[in-house]
Amino acid sequence: AAAAAAGVERMRLQRLIQEGRLLHPQSYEGLSDLFHALALCCGESPTRPLRAAYAQRLAQQLGGPTRRHLVVLVVGGMGQALMDYHLPMDSFLRQHCHPNRLVATFPSVAPTALATMATATWPGQHGIVGHHIRAHTRCTFASAAAAADNGHALFTCSDDAVVRHVDGPPLAEVKPPTVPPAAAAAAPAAAAPEAAAAAVD
Structure with missing residues (x-):
């Protein structure tokens, strides 16, 4: 009975992902990939690399190890919907931020995101999953x-x-x-x- 229930839940999850109502964690680059890429740009590599191909691609887009200066600006709570509502179309952030470019952690709360940034690992690995x-x-x-x-x-x-x-x-x-x-x-x-x-x- 438990195996049948698990099978039903698996099919439901797959359907929700196919319908676009849920996002598969490996669909896009995420914060862990970005901070792995930043480490590569600084000549380092995380102790637990997750998806090297994603990180290497992002590192190349950031300029690779030849880049002399990297600045990370973290603004809590500033999601795409908020920018779309408040910023004009020609604003810098609206022109350069794309909704599917980089996905947030889940749950998308500050402690989880900051731990992901510090470790370049997924929340399920670093264990900080909320407030x-x-x-x-x-x-x-x-x-x-x-x-x-x-x-x-x-x-x-x-x-x-x-x-x-x-x-x-x-x-x-x-x-x-x-x-x-x-x-x-x-x-x-x-x-x-x-x-x-x-x-x-």
Whole structure:
């Protein structure tokens, strides 16, 4: 039954890609390819090259290793639809940005994109896939609000700090609870998977 359900989902996914409602990750060059290309232009190569042909083609378009200066301008939230709505047709960005030229990461949020830029790898490889981090309350501190969130405290990454969404001390002041050695020895082995729940969403 599980194999049949997986087959149905696979066919549905293929249909959505064929209809153009979803974009296959390997359809166009992406940020990982661009930053691999930038590394090539600087005489370096990522430790985990993904699609060398894509990166080499982009590196040639950027000028290759003979290029002396490279500038990367990152503007969060400035998608093609926003530029089409606000900028005149003859603006520099409208003339030089093409919707299918370079695709964003998925999810297309700043932490994911910045990690892709820093590593030249896909989000599934670097593991930064969003803004939120789940931390089990036993690993941080207990509060009524955190307990109401199914035993989890929700943190949001911001530019200069990690801000907590429920009442409690600043994250820098949070200390992990101490467990007496006797209590630790008596803890069931099943507690280990709970630690995995603290992983990034």
